[in-house]
Amino acid sequence: MQFDSFSDFIAMGGYGFYIWLSFGTCALILLGILVSSLRDTKRIMASVEQQIIREARIKKAKQEQVS
Amino acid sequence: MWKWLHPYAKAERAYQLCNTLLPYFAVVTVVSMIVGWVWGLGFAPADYQQKDSYRIIFIHVPSAILSMGAYSSMAIAAIVALVWQLRNAELAVIAIAPVGACITAIALITGAAWGKPMWGAWWVWDARLTSELILLFLYLGVLSLYHAFEDKKSAGRAASILAIVGVINLPIIHYSVEWWNTLHQGASITKLDTKAIDPSMFWPLMVNILAFAAFVGTVTLIRLKNEILQREKHRPWVRLLLNKG
Amino acid sequence: MNPRRKKRLLVIIAVLFGIGGSIGLVLYALQENINLFYTPSELIDGKGPNKEKPFIGQKLRIGGMVVPGTVKRNEQSLQVSFKLIDTGPLVTVRYQGILPDLFREGQGIVAQGVLIEPNVIEAFEVLAKHDEEYMPAEVAEAVKGIKHEKPKYNLDSGN
Numbered sequence: 001m002q003f004d005s006f007s008d009f010i011a012m013g014g015y016g017f018y019i020w021l022s023f024g025t026c027a028l029i030l031l032g033i034l035v036s037s038l039r040d041t042k043r044i045m046a047s048v049e050q051q052i053i054r055e056a057r058i059k060k061a062k063q064e065q066v067s
Numbered sequence: 068m069w070k071w072l073h074p075y076a077k078a079e080r081a082y083q084l085c086n087t088l089l090p091y092f093a094v095v096t097v098v099s100m101i102v103g104w105v106w107g108l109g110f111a112p113a114d115y116q117q118k119d120s121y122r123i124i125f126i127h128v129p130s131a132i133l134s135m136g137a138y139s140s141m142a143i144a145a146i147v148a149l150v151w152q153l154r155n156a157e158l159a160v161i162a163i164a165p166v167g168a169c170i171t172a173i174a175l176i177t178g179a180a181w182g183k184p185m186w187g188a189w190w191v192w193d194a195r196l197t198s199e200l201i202l203l204f205l206y207l208g209v210l211s212l213y214h215a216f217e218d219k220k221s222a223g224r225a226a227s228i229l230a231i232v233g234v235i236n237l238p239i240i241h242y243s244v245e246w247w248n249t250l251h252q253g254a255s256i257t258k259l260d261t262k263a264i265d266p267s268m269f270w271p272l273m274v275n276i277l278a279f280a281a282f283v284g285t286v287t288l289i290r291l292k293n294e295i296l297q298r299e300k301h302r303p304w305v306r307l308l309l310n311k312g
Numbered sequence: 313m314n315p316r317r318k319k320r321l322l323v324i325i326a327v328l329f330g331i332g333g334s335i336g337l338v339l340y341a342l343q344e345n346i347n348l349f350y351t352p353s354e355l356i357d358g359k360g361p362n363k364e365k366p367f368i369g370q371k372l373r374i375g376g377m378v379v380p381g382t383v384k385r386n387e388q389s390l391q392v393s394f395k396l397i398d399t400g401p402l403v404t405v406r407y408q409g410i411l412p413d414l415f416r417e418g419q420g421i422v423a424q425g426v427l428i429e430p431n432v433i434e435a436f437e438v439l440a441k442h443d444e445e446y447m448p449a450e451v452a453e454a455v456k457g458i459k460h461e462k463p464k465y466n467l468d469s470g471n
Binding site: 112113114115116117120121124184185186187188191194197198200201204205208211212215216217225229248250252253254255263264265267268 | 316319320322323324326327330331334335337338349375410411412413414415422437438439440441442443444445446447448449450451452453
């Protein structure tokens with residue numbers, strides 16, 4: 001470990017602001033794109049599921065009409 | 068080429084391939100990202116001139132390299148899409164573009180946060196910085212072109228053409244520090260003749276480059292899966308996925 | 313024209329303009345940078361085949377190495393002056409403001425300012441240029457035999 005204490009680590013020899021600004025925005029952007037991509041998967045699968053339910057309902061309604 | 072590509076031209080096979088690869092990419096990303104950040108931030112020694120501020124290199128250089136790497140992959144996918152008329156390649160173009168744009172934004176932001184304390188300015192209109200900014204515009208251009216067309220066939224073609232034309236920017240970015248009198252320093256890790264970067268800093272940097280590459284791969288695979296699912300929504304195989312999981 | 317086509321056309325035009333505009337801007341910026349960039353010897357002896365010299369009052373950029381021992385700071389203000397060198401003549405740069413952390417004697421810098429005497433520039437921006445070498449302090453000491461510390465400036469209250 002290059003730093004003696006946790007506060008030294010945060011201070012980064014006086015460059016803490018720039019270091020944590022960089023690493024912070026980097027982490028935010030990476031997490032942002034990852035989470036939004038995973039949410040897209042869920043959204044698409046949910047819409048497929050709804051479509052199946054809707055079709056089943058239509059089928060059922062038609063059968064009831066016939067009988 | 069066609070023989071090898073053909074099975075993956077089918078959407079279902081391509082989707083399965085993404086699913087098989089995804090866990091490997093995800094594991095490599097998580098492990099190397101944690102190792103790389105802890106090593107770079109806590110254990111690599113401080114630079115003799117720039118002291119601790121140089122630690123930004125551990126995300127700046129990987130994101131800059133990957134911003135260009137992702138663009139090359141996108142352009143290759145675009146060529147395959149145009150020449151072999153593969154819809155999956157077209158979807159790959161659209162899957163990579165947002166990831167590449169994010170990585171390019173990271174390279175620009177971390178560069179600014181490094182430039183301010185060291186050079187004395189957040190931004191200079193230097194050839195390296197300007198051409199990297201244009202790379203961001205190219206990614207955004209490809210995305211907005213694709214979304215501007217209702218007809219996805221012409222949308223894919225237009226986006227692919229722009230992606231291919233934009234490749235000219237890649238050598239400009241790479242050689243900008245040699246061709247013009249830039250404030251940005253030259254390349255460190257591709258300079259083979261001299262030891263520009265000490266091994267104690269070089270290895271954590273390599274781990275971080277691997278981490279960013281694996282991250283780009285992971286998110287691209289997730290997005291490619293999404294694009295395939297979106298397009299094949301009404302096919303029976305997609306519906307079967309719901310029963311399985 | 314139907315709205316869909318109109319939207320598509322607008323986006324294509326915007327993308328084309330964006331690309332064209334950025335290429336134009338870059339070329340302009342580079343032209344500007346190259347034309348207005350001088351080294352100390354070019355400033356004194358003239359630049360290019362016609363040995364063109366800049367005129368007094370011209371805005372320009374100068375790049376060179378800070379000559380060790382020439383950095384003079386005013387104790388009361390942020391006023392600082394130093395001399396730049398490349399291969400021959402010296403040029404004096406005056407600047408008021410905070411210098412970047414990498415600014416030190418023997419370091420390459422780029423200053424932007426106005427020429428006020430044939431060899432004196434009043435700078436409004438001083439940027440430090442660094443090299444592509446990264447190493448720990450102990451290695452630098454062993455390899456280069458130099459110890460990099462924040463330089464001690466010659467304090468000159470009369471400046």
